Every structure is written in structure tokens, then in C-alpha cells.
Amino acid sequence: MDSIPFRQDPEVLRHDGRAQFPRAPLTLLIAALLALFLLFVTLPVASLFLRISPEAFFRSLAEPVVIDALSLSLVTATVSTAIVVLFGTPLALVNARRDYPGRALVDTLTDLPIVLPPAVAGIALLMAFGRRGVVGQYLDVFGISIAFTTVAVILAQVFVASPFYIRQARASFEAVDRLYEDAARTLGATPATVALRITIPLAWSGLVSGAILSFARALGEFGATIMFAGNFQGRTQTMPLAIYTTMQGDLSAAISLAIILVVISFAVIAAVQIITRRNA
Amino acid sequence: MLSVHAVRQLRDFVLDITLSVQCGETLVLIGENGAGKSTVLNLISGILTPDRGEIALGERALFSDAKKIDVPAESRKIGHLFQSYALFPHMTVAENVxxxxxxxxxSRSEIADAVGEQLAAMHLSDLADVNVGRLSGGQRQRVALARALVLDPDILLLDExxxxxxxxxQTAMRKELRDRIRNAGIPCIVVTHTLRDALELGDRxxxxxxxxxxxxxxxxxxxxxxxxGFIANFAGPGPHNGFVPRAPIADHSQGAPDSRTL
Structure with a gap:
């Protein structure tokens, strides 16, 4: 690499010739738009907290429907995130580092669930793994049925949440300077050792924030789940589904669940920001 | 002895290099930026693969397209110092070494002994537990050298x-580097842009x-x-008679490519 001679060009540094436009009205307009938008986002969230008393909130937390949904959601989202990380990490690493025919296609396919409407994902999964589905009919022969079980909840979550991790992981791997990998190779590290001891540790913060985003998406999954897994309390009724169901009868249970999800969402944003900032 | 014949299509031209380095000898590679000097090192250490050719270390073939041999980089036992040193940023000095x-x-105890010895030889013992991000350029250079030498490499490749x-x-580091290379008694290739490196480190x-x-x-x-043209610029003005002139003050007005020495 060559150092570029630093040239100070007086033309570039001089900016004082421009006329000053009146700034105040513009600033006021932008401030007003900003305030309006922030209000639009925060007001609904704040309303959740205003519509329920702390007593009612804690009373609802003891409701079986709330407890079931909360525990099912946490378990399934954790499992699906683990599956996404397990399959997504090698895929992201290979796509970041190796050029092979069809790589662009693989990238497109892994991104597909982001743009696919969840309802489409739900019916697609049903057509594949339902009892009469393309794959499901053979599984049915062995007495295995996936649709409308907890496994279906997890599959739906993996389907919709995987791109969030894979995209982030690939970008993080690409950001790791290959020089470190080359140096490790010359020091005797096999490609596997390079991946485990150099590339993954250096991409770590990106991988963690990708996993967190993927977890958050899995936790919020609704459309594909209700179509492919159904809405059975304790088995397939995750928090978003429970909110939808309880809203028609027990509004405070629905609000309580919603508040829990809001808190988790904030925690996710905070976690991702802390992790990415520490490595910036 | 290291013998290299390597051909590889680069973006702008075909690299076609034949050279050999004896044990204990230091070969200095000079040339314009982009002439292919670092590529030669990468081909030898196995980071890049030649399209054709043969690379052998004594009797041991490292690469040969005729015999279909391509020893992977991790098995070549070559110490390769990169220009930016490529110290692993998530590790301490001792972990890098x-x-x-x-x-x-x-074994763990052998590692501890060897690392301790190497750090002491490089005057780095006090910095063993420091993260490499906090080191100066000279300290980084020593860590990179220690990291390569602790493995007793069969060849040493030093890129700038x-x-x-x-x-x-630089003067002190250059002398230290020369001593380490002499003591190692292995073929050594140094890529440099400065005349003093070339004169003080190189046998050839x-x-x-x-x-x-x-x-x-x-x-x-x-x-x-x-x-x-390159030599005229590199060696500086005046006849060259063993007198060591200043490092080439590359002519900036003509946009000389090797202005990095400053």
C-alpha cells in the first residue's frame, strides 16, 4: 500500500463565499415533522402502559393463558434462534468467503423470507409439511405430523427469522480483514481453526446482534404461525397469538402480554446497540 | 535452499519469477509498487497458488504443478511477516505469539516456556498480557517477528x-532484525522500499x-x-561506492511511487 501524499487544496477548504439563507423557518418545519413522527411512534406504545393499572398487570401475569404463552414463546424463539445460528453460521461464512456458481441464487433465497408476507410463508409451510403436503404425506406414513404442533411453531419462526441472522452474519464475516486469516494460515492454522479462532471471534459482535434480531423476529412471529401451527394454548399459542386471542375477552391479559413484548423489544434494541457500539 | 519458479496471471501482467535463496542468505526484493513483490511472498507462503511452476525448500516440494503438489499454507512452516503485521486484534501479545x-x-507447559523465551528475546516480556491494539509500531513489529520465529520456520519472509x-x-530495529535473521540461519526474503534496509539486511x-x-x-x-530508472531513483544521486546515502527521498514532484519511506 502506498501512502497518498496529502495535498491541501485551498479551493476545497474555502466555503465562505456562499450566501446565507434564512434558516429558522426550515429548522422549525423539520422540528415539527420530527416531533409529529416521534409522537406517532411513542403514543401508541405509551397508551399500552396508560390503559392498565400495575395491579391488573401483575394479576394478569398469573393467568394460565399468559404464563403458557410467555413460556412457549421464550422456549420456541430460543430453539429457533439456536437452529438459525447452527445452520446460518456456516452458510454465511461460506458465502462471505467462497465464490461458487450459484452463490447469488443462494443469497437471494436466504433473503426471500424477509420480503415474503408471513401469510404466504404459513401456507407455503403447510403445503410442504402439512399432512397432505409435499413432504408431509411421507412423514405421515411414519406417523409423524408436524403441522399444528410446537415443532411447526419453531419451523415457522426459523423460516421467517433466519434472514435476519444470515444477512448480518455474512456482512460481519465480510468485514473481517482476510489478512488475519492469511496470517493464521501461515502460522499453521487449518481452515477450520481459522474459522473458529480468528474469523468467528473477530465477527463476534455482529453475530450476536444478528442472533438477537433473529430472536426478536421469532418472538414476534404471528402470521405464519397461526396458519401453519394453529392457535392452541400451551402448544402453539405464542405471545402474539395469545394477544390476538385474549383481546376478544380479557383485554388486560392482552395488554399485559403486549407490555412484556414491548419491554423485550426495548431490551433487544438496547442490547444490539451496546454490543455494536463496543466493537465500533 | 529455497528455489522458486512461479508463474501467475495478475490483473495487469503475468508474474513470472525465478529465484533462489541459500540457507542463511537474505535476499532483498525491490521494485515499484505493484511490481509483484508481495505477491512473490504470498506465492511462497501458500496464500496464493501459482498457475504454473515449482517451489521447493531443499528436497521438500512445496508446490509443483507437474507433480500436482500444493502443500497448504498451514503445513509449509514458513514465517511470513505482513506489512501491517496482521497481529490478531482480539488477543494479547502472548496469545499472538x-x-x-x-x-x-x-503441550501447554511447552507453549508457556517457548513463548516466555521468545518474548524475553524480543524484549516484550513486560507486554505479554497487553492487547496488541495498544502497541507502538516497533513493538508490533517485534511481536510479529516473535510470533513467526517461535515456530522455528524453515524460511522467513518479511514484507516491509x-x-x-x-x-x-528504525536504525536500532534494523540492526536487531539483522541479528535475528543471521542467527536463524534460514533463507530469508525481505521486501523493502528503503535503501538502508536493502544495504543493511540484504546479501543479495x-x-x-x-x-x-x-x-x-x-x-x-x-x-x-x-x-x-528505478535504481537511479532508489540509490539516490551520485556514484554508489559503499557509502550509505540517506534513504531515498523519492521525488514527490514527479509522483515517484515509493514515497512511503517518508
């Missing part, structure tokens, strides 16, 4: 070993232009080729 030994499944060391420390000088060796010989011989 221990990395290669861990890859070789050396002193480029990131500040000017005042090799000029590369557009992927080809255009001069190879004793430093005085090569530097006497004043009709070559």
Missing part, C-alpha cells in the same frame, strides 16, 4: 518489516519490474545499474 504453537497441539516503525527506532538484491526479475546480484552490482 502462542497462536502457532497451539495450532500445532504443543520496518515500514510501520517510526524513523528514530533482486529488482522486480512488472512481475519479472530484471536484476539479481550483490547489492553493489544491482545498485550500479544507473541506467535503470
Amino acid at each position: 502462542a497462536f502457532g504453537l497451539k495450532c500445532r497441539k504443543v 518489516p520496518l515500514a510501520a516503525v517510526d524513523m528514530r527506532a 538484491l533482486c529488482l522486480i519490474e512488472e512481475g519479472r526479475v530484471v536484476a539479481d546480484g550483490a547489492p553493489e552490482e544491482v545498485l550500479a545499474m544507473r541506467d535503470n
Whole structure:
């Protein structure tokens, strides 16, 4: 690499010739738009907290429907995130580092669930793994049925949440300077050792924030789940589904669940920001 | 002895290099930026693969397209110092030096001994637990050298070993580097842009232009080729008679490519 001679060009540094436009009205307009938008986002969230008393909130937390949904959601989202990380990490690493025919296609396919409407994902999964589905009919022969079980909840979550991790992981791997990998190779590290001891540790913060985003998406999954897994309390009724169901009868249970999800969402944003900032 | 014949299509030209380095000998590669000097090192250490050719270390073939041999980089036992040193930023000084030994499944106590010894030899013992991000250029250079030498490599490849060391420390570092290379008694190739590196480290000088060796010989011989534009600029003004002129103050007004020495 060559150092570029630093040239100070007086033309570039001089900016004082421009006329000053009146700034105040513009600033006021932008401030007003900003305030309006922030209000639009925060007001609904704040309303959740205003519509329920702390007593009612804690009373609802003891409701079986709330407890079931909360525990099912946490378990399934954790499992699906683990599956996404397990399959997504090698895929992201290979796509970041190796050029092979069809790589662009693989990238497109892994991104597909982001743009696919969840309802489409739900019916697609049903057509594949339902009892009469393309794959499901053979599984049915062995007495295995996936649709409308907890496994279906997890599959739906993996389907919709995987791109969030894979995209982030690939970008993080690409950001790791290959020089470190080359140096490790010359020091005797096999490609596997390079991946485990150099590339993954250096991409770590990106991988963690990708996993967190993927977890958050899995936790919020609704459309594909209700179509492919159904809405059975304790088995397939995750928090978003429970909110939808309880809203028609027990509004405070629905609000309580919603508040829990809001808190988790904030925690996710905070976690991702802390992790990415520490490595910036 | 290291013998290299390597051909590889680069973006702008075909690199076609033949050179050899004896044990205990230091070959200095000079040439314009982009002439292919670092590529030669990468081909030898196995980071890049030649399209054709043969690379052998004594009797041991590292690469041969005829015999279909391509020893992977991790098995070549070559110490390769990168220009930016490529110290692993998520590890301490000691962890960096221990990395290669861990890859070789050396026992923990042996690693501790070897690393401690190497750090002491490089005057780095006090910095063992410091993260490499906090080191100066000279310290980084020593860590990189320690990391390579602790493995007893069969060849040493140094890409601009002193480029990131500040000017005042360079003289001392250059002498230290020369001693370490002499003591190692292995073939050594140094890529450099500075005349002092070439004169003080090199037993032999090799000029590369557009992927080809255009001069190879004793430093005085090569530097006497004043009709070559690069040499004329590199060796500085005046006849060269063993007197060590200042590092080439590349002519900025003409946009000389090797202005990095400043």
C-alpha cells in the first residue's frame, strides 16, 4: 500500500463565499415533522402502559393463558434462534468467503423470507409439511405430523427469522480483514481453526446482534404461525397469538402480554446497540 | 535452499519469477509498487497458488504443478511477516505469539516456556498480557517477528518489516532484525522500499519490474545499474561506492511511487 501524499487544496477548504439563507423557518418545519413522527411512534406504545393499572398487570401475569404463552414463546424463539445460528453460521461464512456458481441464487433465497408476507410463508409451510403436503404425506406414513404442533411453531419462526441472522452474519464475516486469516494460515492454522479462532471471534459482535434480531423476529412471529401451527394454548399459542386471542375477552391479559413484548423489544434494541457500539 | 519458479496471471501482467535463496542468505526484493513483490511472498507462503511452476525448500516440494503438489499454507512452516503485521486484534501479545504453537497441539507447559523465551528475546516480556491494539509500531513489529520465529520456520519472509516503525527506532530495529535473521540461519526474503534496509539486511538484491526479475546480484552490482530508472531513483544521486546515502527521498514532484519511506 502506498501512502497518498496529502495535498491541501485551498479551493476545497474555502466555503465562505456562499450566501446565507434564512434558516429558522426550515429548522422549525423539520422540528415539527420530527416531533409529529416521534409522537406517532411513542403514543401508541405509551397508551399500552396508560390503559392498565400495575395491579391488573401483575394479576394478569398469573393467568394460565399468559404464563403458557410467555413460556412457549421464550422456549420456541430460543430453539429457533439456536437452529438459525447452527445452520446460518456456516452458510454465511461460506458465502462471505467462497465464490461458487450459484452463490447469488443462494443469497437471494436466504433473503426471500424477509420480503415474503408471513401469510404466504404459513401456507407455503403447510403445503410442504402439512399432512397432505409435499413432504408431509411421507412423514405421515411414519406417523409423524408436524403441522399444528410446537415443532411447526419453531419451523415457522426459523423460516421467517433466519434472514435476519444470515444477512448480518455474512456482512460481519465480510468485514473481517482476510489478512488475519492469511496470517493464521501461515502460522499453521487449518481452515477450520481459522474459522473458529480468528474469523468467528473477530465477527463476534455482529453475530450476536444478528442472533438477537433473529430472536426478536421469532418472538414476534404471528402470521405464519397461526396458519401453519394453529392457535392452541400451551402448544402453539405464542405471545402474539395469545394477544390476538385474549383481546376478544380479557383485554388486560392482552395488554399485559403486549407490555412484556414491548419491554423485550426495548431490551433487544438496547442490547444490539451496546454490543455494536463496543466493537465500533 | 529455497528455489522458486512461479508463474501467475495478475490483473495487469503475468508474474513470472525465478529465484533462489541459500540457507542463511537474505535476499532483498525491490521494485515499484505493484511490481509483484508481495505477491512473490504470498506465492511462497501458500496464500496464493501459482498457475504454473515449482517451489521447493531443499528436497521438500512445496508446490509443483507437474507433480500436482500444493502443500497448504498451514503445513509449509514458513514465517511470513505482513506489512501491517496482521497481529490478531482480539488477543494479547502472548496469545499472538502462542497462536502457532497451539495450532500445532504443543503441550501447554511447552507453549508457556517457548513463548516466555521468545518474548524475553524480543524484549516484550513486560507486554505479554497487553492487547496488541495498544502497541507502538516497533513493538508490533517485534511481536510479529516473535510470533513467526517461535515456530522455528524453515524460511522467513518479511514484507516491509520496518515500514510501520517510526524513523528514530528504525536504525536500532534494523540492526536487531539483522541479528535475528543471521542467527536463524534460514533463507530469508525481505521486501523493502528503503535503501538502508536493502544495504543493511540484504546479501543479495533482486529488482522486480512488472512481475519479472530484471536484476539479481550483490547489492553493489544491482545498485550500479544507473541506467535503470528505478535504481537511479532508489540509490539516490551520485556514484554508489559503499557509502550509505540517506534513504531515498523519492521525488514527490514527479509522483515517484515509493514515497512511503517518508
